Amino acid sequence: MKIAMLSPLSWRTPPRHYGPWENVVSLLTEQLVAMGVDVTLFATGDSHTRGKLAWICERPYSEDPSIEPKVWECLHIAEVFRRADEFDLIHNQFDFLPLSYSGFTNTPLITTIHGFSSPAILPVYKKYNERTHYVAISEADKSRDLDYIATIHHGIDLAQFPFREDAGDYLLFFGRIHPDKGLHEAIEVARRTDMRLVIAGIVQDEAYFKEQVEPHINGSMVEYVGSVGPEKRQALLGGALALLHLIHFDEPFGLSVVESMACGTPVIAFGRGSMPELIRDGSTGFIVADADAAVQAVGRIDELDRRACRDEVEQRFTCQRMARAYLDVYQKILDQRENHRPWGHYEDLVERHDHKIKEIVVRPGERLSLQKHRRRAEHWILVSGKALVTVGDQEIPLEPGQSVDVPKGAVHRIMNPGDIPLVLLEVQMGDYFGEDDIIRLEDDYDRCS
Amino acid sequence: MKIAMLSPLSWRTPPRHYGPWENVVSLLTEQLVAMGVDVTLFATGDSHTRGKLAWICERPYSEDPSIEPKVWECLHIAEVFRRADEFDLIHNQFDFLPLSYSGFTNTPLITTIHGFSSPAILPVYKKYNERTHYVAISEADKSRDLDYIATIHHGIDLAQFPFREDAGDYLLFFGRIHPDKGLHEAIEVARRTDMRLVIAGIVQDEAYFKEQVEPHINGSMVEYVGSVGPEKRQALLGGALALLHLIHFDEPFGLSVVESMACGTPVIAFGRGSMPELIRDGSTGFIVADADAAVQAVGRIDELDRRACRDEVEQRFTCQRMARAYLDVYQKILDQRENHRPWGHYEDLVERHDHKIKEIVVRPGERLSLQKHRRRAEHWILVSGKALVTVGDQEIPLEPGQSVDVPKGAVHRIMNPGDIPLVLLEVQMGDYFGEDDIIRLEDDYDRCS
Numbered sequence: 001m002k003i004a005m006l007s008p009l010s011w012r013t014p015p016r017h018y019g020p021w022e023n024v025v026s027l028l029t030e031q032l033v034a035m036g037v038d039v040t041l042f043a044t045g046d047s048h049t050r051g052k053l054a055w056i057c058e059r060p061y062s063e064d065p066s067i068e069p070k071v072w073e074c075l076h077i078a079e080v081f082r083r084a085d086e087f088d089l090i091h092n093q094f095d096f097l098p099l100s101y102s103g104f105t106n107t108p109l110i111t112t113i114h115g116f117s118s119p120a121i122l123p124v125y126k127k128y129n130e131r132t133h134y135v136a137i138s139e140a141d142k143s144r145d146l147d148y149i150a151t152i153h154h155g156i157d158l159a160q161f162p163f164r165e166d167a168g169d170y171l172l173f174f175g176r177i178h179p180d181k182g183l184h185e186a187i188e189v190a191r192r193t194d195m196r197l198v199i200a201g202i203v204q205d206e207a208y209f210k211e212q213v214e215p216h217i218n219g220s221m222v223e224y225v226g227s228v229g230p231e232k233r234q235a236l237l238g239g240a241l242a243l244l245h246l247i248h249f250d251e252p253f254g255l256s257v258v259e260s261m262a263c264g265t266p267v268i269a270f271g272r273g274s275m276p277e278l279i280r281d282g283s284t285g286f287i288v289a290d291a292d293a294a295v296q297a298v299g300r301i302d303e304l305d306r307r308a309c310r311d312e313v314e315q316r317f318t319c320q321r322m323a324r325a326y327l328d329v330y331q332k333i334l335d336q337r338e339n340h341r342p343w344g345h346y347e348d349l350v351e352r353h354d355h356k357i358k359e360i361v362v363r364p365g366e367r368l369s370l371q372k373h374r375r376r377a378e379h380w381i382l383v384s385g386k387a388l389v390t391v392g393d394q395e396i397p398l399e400p401g402q403s404v405d406v407p408k409g410a411v412h413r414i415m416n417p418g419d420i421p422l423v424l425l426e427v428q429m430g431d432y433f434g435e436d437d438i439i440r441l442e443d444d445y446d447r448c449s
Numbered sequence: 450m451k452i453a454m455l456s457p458l459s460w461r462t463p464p465r466h467y468g469p470w471e472n473v474v475s476l477l478t479e480q481l482v483a484m485g486v487d488v489t490l491f492a493t494g495d496s497h498t499r500g501k502l503a504w505i506c507e508r509p510y511s512e513d514p515s516i517e518p519k520v521w522e523c524l525h526i527a528e529v530f531r532r533a534d535e536f537d538l539i540h541n542q543f544d545f546l547p548l549s550y551s552g553f554t555n556t557p558l559i560t561t562i563h564g565f566s567s568p569a570i571l572p573v574y575k576k577y578n579e580r581t582h583y584v585a586i587s588e589a590d591k592s593r594d595l596d597y598i599a600t601i602h603h604g605i606d607l608a609q610f611p612f613r614e615d616a617g618d619y620l621l622f623f624g625r626i627h628p629d630k631g632l633h634e635a636i637e638v639a640r641r642t643d644m645r646l647v648i649a650g651i652v653q654d655e656a657y658f659k660e661q662v663e664p665h666i667n668g669s670m671v672e673y674v675g676s677v678g679p680e681k682r683q684a685l686l687g688g689a690l691a692l693l694h695l696i697h698f699d700e701p702f703g704l705s706v707v708e709s710m711a712c713g714t715p716v717i718a719f720g721r722g723s724m725p726e727l728i729r730d731g732s733t734g735f736i737v738a739d740a741d742a743a744v745q746a747v748g749r750i751d752e753l754d755r756r757a758c759r760d761e762v763e764q765r766f767t768c769q770r771m772a773r774a775y776l777d778v779y780q781k782i783l784d785q786r787e788n789h790r791p792w793g794h795y796e797d798l799v800e801r802h803d804h805k806i807k808e809i810v811v812r813p814g815e816r817l818s819l820q821k822h823r824r825r826a827e828h829w830i831l832v833s834g835k836a837l838v839t840v841g842d843q844e845i846p847l848e849p850g851q852s853v854d855v856p857k858g859a860v861h862r863i864m865n866p867g868d869i870p871l872v873l874l875e876v877q878m879g880d881y882f883g884e885d886d887i888i889r890l891e892d893d894y895d896r897c898s
Contacts, residue, residue: 068569074549075576082552100523103531104553120517127524349799349806355832357798357806357874377850381828381876383804401826401878403852425806427830427874429850 001330002038004087004107005029005051006080006094009072010062013043017229018176018202019062020255021114024154025093031155031323040087042080054079073097081105089330092132096121099128106347108133108333110149115141115252133333135326138274141252150329153277154253155322156313160230161262163310164238170196171298172240172265174228174256177213178204182246182270184212185291187222189244189268192291193298196221197244200228200236238263242285242301245269246294254278261285262313264306268297278317284309342445343368344421356433358426360414362387367415369443376430376437378406380414385422388415398424411441450779451487453536453556454478454500455529455543458521459511462492466678467625467651468511469704470563473603474542480604480772489536491529503528522546530554538779541581545570548577555796557582557782559598564590564701582782584775587723590701599778602726603702604771605762609679610711612759613687619645620747621689621714623677623705626662627653631695631719633661634740636671638693638717641740642747645670646693649677649685687712691734691750694718695743703727710734711762713755717746727766733758791894792817793870805882809863811836811871816864818892825879825886827855829863834871837864847873860890 005028011019014026025043029051032039039051045058056079057072077098080090084105092098092111102109109132116122125134126145133149136142142151171193173186183199190197199222203209216222228236237243243260250273257267257278267285269275279285283304286297339346343366349357362368362385370390380389380403387398390413391406397417398404406412408430416422440448454477460468463475474492478500481488488500494507505528506521526547529539533554541547541560551558558581565571574583575594582598585591591600620642622635632648639646648671652658665671677685686692692709699722706716706727716734718724728734732753735746788795792815798806811817811834819839829838831847838845839862840855846866847853855861857879865871889897 066569068567071545071570071573074546075573078549078552096520097523100527101550101553103527104550118517120515121520124520124524350808352832355874359799379830379850379852383801383876383878401828401854403828403854405850405852425804425876427832429832 001089001334002087003032003040003330004054004080004083004090005032005039005041006077006090006092006098007041007043007047008094009044009057009060009067009069009076011044011060012063013041013047013049014230016063017227019060021093023255024112024114027155027157027319028093028323028326031319032327035323035327037327042076054083077101088334091326091330096124099124099132102128102131108337110135110329110333112137112152113141113146113252116143133329135329137253138277140250140274140277149332150325152322152325152329153317154255154258155317155319156255156258156262157319158262158314161234161259161313162238163262163306164264165306167241167302167306168239168265170198170240172236172243172260173197173199173201174237174243174260175201175245175254176204177201177209179208179212180247180249180251182244182248184208185246185294186244187213187216188291189246189294189298190222192295195241195298196223198236198240199224200226200233202227233259234263237265240265242298243267244294245275246291247272247275249273251275257285258313258317261309262317264310266301266304266306266309268294268301280308280312284312341368342366344416346426349425351433354429354431356428358428360422360424360426362414362416362422362424364416364419364421367444368413369438369440369445369447370411370413371438371440372409372411373430373437373439374409375432376428377408378412379427379429380404380406381425381427383423383425385416385420386418387422387424388417389413390415450538450783451536452481452489452779453503453529453532453539454481454488454490455526455539455541455547456490456492456496457543458493458506458509458516458518458525460493460509461512462490462496462498463679465512466676468509470542472704473561473563476604476606476768477542477772477775480768481776484772484776486776491525503532526550537783540775540779545573548573548581551577551580557786559584559778559782561586561601562590562595562701565592582778584778586702587726589699589723589726598781599774601771601774601778602766603704603707604766604768605704605707605711606768607711607763610683610708610762611687612711612755613713614755616690616751616755617688617714619647619689621685621692621709622646622648622650623686623692623709624650624694624703625653626650626658628657628661629696629698629700631693631697633657634695634743635693636662636665637740638695638743638747639671641744644690644747645672647685647689648673649675649682651676682708683712686714689714691747692716693743694724695740696721696724698722700724706734707762707766710758711766713759715750715753715755715758717743717750729757729761733761790817791815793865795875798874800882803878803880805877807875807877809871809873809875811863811865811873813865813868813870816893817862818887818889818894818896819860819862820887820889821858821860822879822886822888823858824881825877826857827861828876828878829853829855830874830876832872832874834865834869835867836871836873837866838862839864 007013007025011022013022015022033051041049045055061067061069081101084107112135136151175181271287281287344362346360382398456462456474460471462471464471482500490498494504510516510518530550533556561584585600624630720736730736793811795809830852836847
């Protein structure tokens with residue numbers, strides 16, 4: 001199976017520190033490669049993969065202001081679609097823009113929706129609902145206007161998040177510093193429980209940071225350690241008493257929630273978005289309604305078993321489980337391809353008002369149904385392999401380069417008596433070329449009725 | 450000739466008041482339609498045209514903040530490329546994003562570059578330099594990194610800008626209110642010459658307006674009349690003594706400069722960008738270096754003949770002249786199409802390693818050269834029209850649905866003895882399919898050597 005994996009250009013894949021979409025893309029890619037899948041990763045030029053790397057944009061635009069995102073994003077996306085024929089499937093983890101190129105290829109497209117930045121972007125997803133297969137990252141993030149082929153929770157690499165038996169002595173905030181993430185409430189909870197609070201994450205809203213966070217930072221009871229890369233992350237997460245995740249938005253997924261639990265650290269969260277799907281209330285954390293309840297939950301944190309947190313992640317949130325779930329979906333999409341048949345497959349090459357050309361590939365030993373058409377004559381040219389064709393009451397063996405006419409209404413059949421796939425071009429001539437103008441008289445696959 | 454004309458979505462086409470790109474698109478479209486060209490205008494749903502209107506986005510995003518530009522722009526562009534096969538040519542007047550879809554169609558693309566908003570967008574234009582035909586809107590706006598098929602100055606509809614013999618008594622600023630456009634210097638020049646200044650245009654830079662413009666507005670000597678639609682524009686332009694166009698950027702083209710001259714009003718401009726191409730210094734205006742020189746130029750304005758300004762526009766800047774220039778370029782592109790031949794044209798439908806399919810269209814009475822190939826056999830199926838084919842020493846008439854084999858090395862020829870175009874499918878089988886594997890033995894068009 002050959003997969004084109006399309007990552008965003010905001011950060012490196014995998015990211016140096018922040019970059020949740022790129023992080024998930026990398027985890028999935030590397031796990032698929034480890035499972036033997038042929039993956040070509042389309043990402044920034046400085047990305048790392050054990051698969052094949054393809055790139056147009058050298059560096060991530062969030063790290064280099066000279067890179068104009070609109071310019072490089074369209075070049076990046078156009079490149080994967082230019083090469084679409086090389087792949088069985090394109091996995092879009094970018095956002096909505098690639099959808100608008102999806103009409104120009106027959107290669108199936110699967111799109112992981114990492115969240116809707118605004119309801120204003122829904123029209124694109126709706127427009128391409130029929131052309132792509134959507135994967136939700138949580139039940140909570142599903143739009144009722146779209147059809148989804150699956151919900152697949154993100155998975156993490158357990159080796160990066162070792163389990164810590166003993167609870168630490170500080171509360172942890174881990175995420176973007178933005179009102180959505182509720183850091184001001186985490187500061188309040190820490191103050192009221194007289195606990196130390198460690199803050200890690202990029203500043204996304206400068207004004208919020210300056211007004212509601214910075215005044216509280218004192219290096220002792222409230223400490224800001226900046227954005228933390230993969231190496232320090234595990235120590236910070238594992239060493240905490242609890243992660244405070246008091247979000248004010250419907251978070252589609254919370255990677256840090258799962259990473260924290262993997263280290264054994266339970267999570268106290270507001271019950272918005274995906275939180276009830278990630279946290280078992282009273283077992284791997286507490287789902288609370290407000291700051292008062294969060295303060296109470298901190299007091300009850302030693303009721304929870306840190307081992308239960310780890311177990312939950314081992315069972316539900318590993319990158320191995322995520323990769324297997326995606327592989328199942330890939331296979332389902334490939335099996336569903338419109339032009340796949342029990343005997344092989346075909347591809348429509350051209351359709352005009354008075355003729356249509358198909359390329360037909362028949363597997364060794366297989367044969368199509370004995371059939372006829374009301375509204376079209378056909379002309380077959382064998383390109384490779386061997387064919388034994390029936391036209392009326394004649395059986396005709398064909399070698400590559402040979403051709404045969406099938407008059408309108410004549411009973412006919414194609415069979416592959418050889419041991420390699422047969423490739424045949426079919427030129428249909430008439431006034432209607434639908435698949436419903438096939439009258440089957442006999443079929444190896446019981447499709448006559 | 451069937452043209453798809455791709456307009457931006459920022460404003461209606463034509464714009465209600467501001468919208469220079471949409472204005473040019475509309476002028477060109479309506480003029481082409483008047484000349485009998487079949488134009489489909491892809492623009493906002495509220496647009497007006499005497500051609501065919503095609504739309505995906507109902508209203509312009511600059512007039513409706515609920516419309517997310519990135520979302521609707523990609524849907525709009527994807528739509529024109531989805532329908533590409535219906536057109537002889539796509540004329541892109543949007544910007545760079547459509548270029549990234551151009552690899553997915555064989556329909557030629559012509560792109561009018563209305564200016565480079567930043568050097569950071571050049572990589573897209575460079576990437577598609579081979580795939581599209583660029584038109585510059587002035588010599589000054591050309592990038593040395595790109596190839597251009599032509600420079601075509603914008604044209605205006607003279608009927609909208611009647612000539613006024615008598616000079617007015619005020620100076621006019623007409624354009625976006627932004628530091629680039631030098632309104633602060635126009636205010637200075639008006640003050641120093643003790644002339645009234647009328648200001649018309651949208652506010653694009655609020656801070657600049659508040660700090661450097663608003664304090665001077667007094668309703669008498671400096672008057673701001675807001676953004677002015679097509680009806681009031683002619684009165685304002687025609688009634689002025691001179692237009693002040695003291696720009697601080699390399700303006701690719703200045704529509705208001707030409708509109709002003711059409712009404713007979715000369716222009717005093719800084720000599721940046723396209724200004725020396727639009728204004729004849731000392732005849733239709735003055736090209737000056739600084740505010741001091743602009744003040745002197747106001748004093749000399751009665752040396753200029755208002756009739757000369759009008760004449761210049763009638764000769765060089767009408768929408769008729771613009772449309773004829775574009776038609777010439779369209780025709781040149783169509784004539785240059787790679788797959789056009791003296792006898793008709795062909796299209797490559799599929800190319801695989803061991804076969805290739807072409808659709809060949811031969812005009813009535815024409816015939817291809819008598820030829821042979823070293824490395825491929827061919828198989829022909831006539832789809833419509835009549836053919837008389839030569840294979841070796843045989844002459845074979847073909848009716849639609851009939852086919853014939855041309856073995857590798859066999860001398861062959863196709864002729865159309867009928868009175869409608871002949872359409873023939875050619876399946877080439879071999880190991881090389883280049884146009885240079887044609888050995889011509891005899892040719893009506895002298896291509897044997």
